[in-house]
Amino acid sequence: MRWMGLDYGDRRIGVALSDELGWTAQGHSVLERRKPEDDTEKLRRIAAEHGVTEIVVGLPKNMNGSIGPRGELCQAFAEGLRAELGLPVHLWDERLTTVAAEKTLLSADVSRKKRKQVIDKMAAAIILQGYMDAKSKG
Numbered sequence: 688m689r690w691m692g693l694d695y696g697d698r699r700i701g702v703a704l705s706d707e708l709g710w711t712a713q714g715h716s717v718l719e720r721r722k723p724e725d726d727t728e729k730l731r732r733i734a735a736e737h738g739v740t741e742i743v744v745g746l747p748k749n750m751n752g753s754i755g756p757r758g759e760l761c762q763a764f765a766e767g768l769r770a771e772l773g774l775p776v777h778l779w780d781e782r783l784t785t786v787a788a789e790k791t792l793l794s795a796d797v798s799r800k801k802r803k804q805v806i807d808k809m810a811a812a813i814i815l816q817g818y819m820d821a822k823s824k825g
Contacts, residue, residue: 689706690739690741690742690818690819691704691715691733691743692705692742692743692745692779692816693730694808694811695760696720700726701714701806702715702716702717703812709822711819714809714811714812715733716808717804717807730772742775744761745780746778748780780817781810784810788810789806
């Protein structure tokens with residue numbers, strides 16, 4: 688079983704993949720968003736190339752747990768992926784994942800330019816790792 692984690696943003700989609708045993712998540716890539724059908728096709732290729740069986744999409748919630756406009760966009764994106772790729776797609780609370788990724792990169796003294804290049808895939812890895820950890824405990 689291999690999972691793909693996605694951090695869906697306005698301009699980019701961070702992509703992470705699990706190892707084949709589903710224990711660890713690693714950042715894979717950052718896709719610059721173009722047209723929705725192009726984005727879906729890129730994700731289809733990554734999923735096929737790596738044998739992905741399930742997808743986890745970060746769901747941005749407000750701090751009070753409610754879902755705002757950004758969360759609704761992510762829900763629609765997840766539904767579209769489910770329909771187009773024919774794979775199970777799960778939504779996972781992504782509150783503060785970008786903040787956690789930023790703090791990790793800052794503590795590692797990564798330059799601002801390099802942080803911008805990797806933060807989305809790192810956030811995707813944090814989303815996916817959180818999902819896998821919760822699933823293994825459940």
